Amino acid sequence: MCSSEAKQVAFDAEAFASKFGGLDEAKNNANVLFRSKCYREAVESYTRLLSEIVGTDFNPSNATEVAKTVRGNGTLDERLVDFTATLMCNSALCYFNLNQLYEASSLCNACLCVDPYNYKAAFYLVKCALVSNEYQNALKHVERCQSIVDAKKLFSNQEVPHAALVRRIRESMNSDMSKKVVLERCEDIISNIASGTDVILNLKNLHMHPKQEIIREQVIPKLVAILKEKDDYVKYADVHSGIWSSIHQFFHRVDEKVESQMLEQLQRALEDNNIDVQGYARKLISNAEKNPPIASSVQPILIQFSKVCSDIRTIPALEALTLILEKCKSDAEDHVLSSILHYFTDMKGDKPVADSKFTVALTRMLETLLSYYDLDYHSGTAEHLEGCLVVIFLRRFGNYEISEESFFSIVARLLNGYITIGDPKIEGGVFLQPTCYVALKCLYVSSRDVFKTYIIVNELMGTLLSNYMSDYHAGYDRIKLQLLQSEIVILSMDFMECRQLLLDTPVKDVSIIDYLRSDVGFIKYLQGIREKESEVKEYCKSGTFHFQKYGGSTSSDALYEYKILALSKFMVHSTPVMNQILECFDLFTIVPNALVIAIMKGQQTDILIDAMSYITLHQQAKTPEMLMCMYVQMRWMEHCFDCKQKTMYMACHSIVNMFRSRDDRYGFNKHIAGNPMWDDSQLEAMREAYEKLPEASKPAQNGEFTEGDVSVADIMRGYVVMMNNDVPRCLVSIAKMIMKECQMLEKRGDKVKEEMQLKAYKLVMETLHYLMLQSINRPVMQSAGVLRMLIDAANSKVYKGTNQCRYLSQSIAHMCISSDPRVLSYRDALDSTGPLVKLLDDANELFQYEAALGLTNLLTIDDDVRTRVWSINGWNALGNLLYSDNEQLKAACLEGWCNLAAGEDVVHGYFYKKLAQQMESVENPAEVITLNIHDITILLMFAGNITELRSVKASTGTLALLVRDLRIAKYLPFFSKIKNLFKTVDEVDDADVLYRILTAMSCIMQGRVEKISPANVAHVKSIKEQIKQCTMRNITKFRNPAILNLAKEIMEYTTS
Structure with missing residues (x-):
């Protein structure tokens, strides 16, 4: 240009x-x-x-x-x-x-x-x-x-x-320069590899070619042929490891169609060259065992070959992986475990069929994985091993099918090998080896229901408890074994049936709570926390927090933290159990203090945060002291890089619990389609009836706790911001941090972790909603940017179609009602309108009323906002509520109409067009015309209902703003309800109402309708005469100078 x-x-x-x-x-x-x-x-x-x-x-x-x-x-x-x-x-x-x-x-x-x-x-x-x-x-x-x-x-x-x-x-x-030479022909590169010339460099050069060219030039079959030709893997170790590595890399980040084509070429090439993957692995391992000096050359080949086996995903490939895992050295374990994890991840298959060979191969793989576990493994290897077990326990085997019963029968049989029966040194004579705990943990992660079924059907709770309460460790590292035992006991406590079994099963006539109460080391640990209580209070009150870099915790501390968590979980089992625990342990003080101490020292916090999420469910936890500790936790969440996934989720849970009442749990988190058979009032009546039942008659439920009513929650909501006005900003910062992490996880395709982060985000937004319910908090929350967070959340796909979206929109309404519209940013004001218009369609009248008030306030800003509301059908949404039985709601909607009509030609053009079309479509224009534009008729009807002064003011104000456009004013005499205006002037003394009606009548007097029949001319003249008469007979009411001026104007206009 x-x-x-x-x-x-x-x-x-x-x-x-x-x-x-x-x-x-x-x-x-x-x-x-x-x-x-x-x-x-x-x-x-x-x-x-x-x-x-x-x-x-x-x-x-x-x-x-x-x-x-x-x-x-x-x-x-x-x-x-x-x-x-x-x-x-x-x-x-x-x-x-x-x-x-x-x-x-x-x-x-x-x-x-x-x-x-x-x-x-x-x-x-x-x-x-x-x-x-x-x-x-x-x-x-x-x-x-x-x-x-x-x-x-x-x-x-x-x-x-x-x-x-x-x-x-x-x-x-x-x-x-090398690229320019390399990219000439794949065939030349293959020839160089076959001749042994710069093998590694030439293999790298192959990856510069597009995958379609790799397929077209049959590169993979040619590389496999080179492996067959150079079968002396000691002499050609680099060739073997390099080729297997290159083949594996060809499968990296390719679409499904390309992957399928390359896999077909690879399998055909292996068959054509008589390379049996299991035989190949066995030959390498056998020769390395017979000739130890060559083992260092063989190991890189096995590592790269295991990666290719994970791409092939056949039964022989699974058998080869098992063989390699059994024989590999410790420094290759992580590589092989990664290959096994890749083999079982995202296995695809359209029509899975049962295959006994796959069942045998899978059983052997499981057996090998379980036998591989060692308490002395570093955390990375242990995580790899657990990851392999979890992905297998998920039972997503692509083309291969194993029934649930058969699969878990295999798992039970294999785990029996790690249960020692008849050991006289432990109560009950049954000792669970570390591998058993690891397998149970992986089973829990993959399927909680299967975990619970396995524990209960095999009557393992008593055995778990006797092992947990015993000091016997059978030669294993005692602390590490106890950590595993604690973890499984904690996981089992998620289920009401398992908690009851733990409480009802004494070991040597000692219950688990008595065992914890008599643990000397645990009591000393708690005493240490109590001694630092004043230090914790000073730290919380200081408002200046210095968070040390995460340095981990001692294993003994983790054991004691697990015991605190166990007690916290027992607290939600039933009220008698809670009272029994509180007689010995003041958990409402111990847990927050322990958490703050851990934060101060830069120690591990995930177990204590988990405990916080349970104790904050109780009404007794809702105290100012707890809120002070909670603020420290929020600030730590902002700055701690390790606060992610489950830790972040549980931390957010503990925060929202502080501000949530029992009613909120049934309201905010209720599914829209939760139970269409009953409405809210019926559900509430059923709940009240349930609470009146005798304890013995109540059906079992997973958790019993008293969160407190709304009044308790309201006290906390108001106090927390009064205590520290930095709390809203802190919550907004945490929400932004979580969403940033979600976006990164979405790009990586990690759906599981992304879902966990989204749950944490929802909890933060729920907290912001509860704080917004207190009007005293709203100015602080506005300055913290909460409105923007609420708007983005309400419009996001995260809340689309959910019940929570209604409550977030309600919070937006609260902010718009309480705020001076002039302080809202341009973007926030515009974007708030969408959720509020949607909320007008809600079934709850309170939500409708608050949405109408919020919109009314926003509509005072400027014509941009009015245009946006009009464009998203805001006028009609307000109008639909004028048929409500609630007079306050109707008045609020009429006020919204009034402010919307205040714009310069925002709504006027629409009404003029409708009026003009009706005038043109009159069947007999010679007779007196009667117009009936629904919304104008409604306004005239409300203007005549003098029993509701607020509605009269709003409706007459809307009329006055509409008819200032003389294109509309000139048609008003043709409405049959116009006489309501005269009646209202006669009967009302309110200056605002009189001013608005006289403004409208003045505009009507100025209107001139062209090209109408004599009968209609006479009708218009009659209406104008009536306007003058109405003004004249009420002239004594008009004491306000502005109203008097309007009356004089009306009397001066001609009626022609």
């Missing part, structure tokens, strides 16, 4: 502001397309938006000229600049993903013209140059990235993203 054309691109900040909300919503829709990888559709949407903003066709070829114009316009609203830059950058990312590098580069440059500090645009310029092998340009753009980082102080505590690109540029420049 030439410069003269560029000058023609015009921008109007005011025009843009009026439609900014609609554009923002359209951008969000385009973002959804981008996240769905519909890049072509997304870039079309972004381009349409950009064209709408700049007022001309926008495309990559004119992007730079347009960008210069945007930046050069000095009067331009800054929001338009940021918005345009974002759209340009998003378009560039679409083109980059479509491999259209020229367009991507053009748009990145354009974006940087608009926003010189847009790091993402500069970063993708580097990537475009790197992909195009333009290394000098790439380095130039890297310098720009760094200048943006320095200017904006980005990534202060982490490596800058472009550092990885710098390393890639350096590597690419170093190997540029």
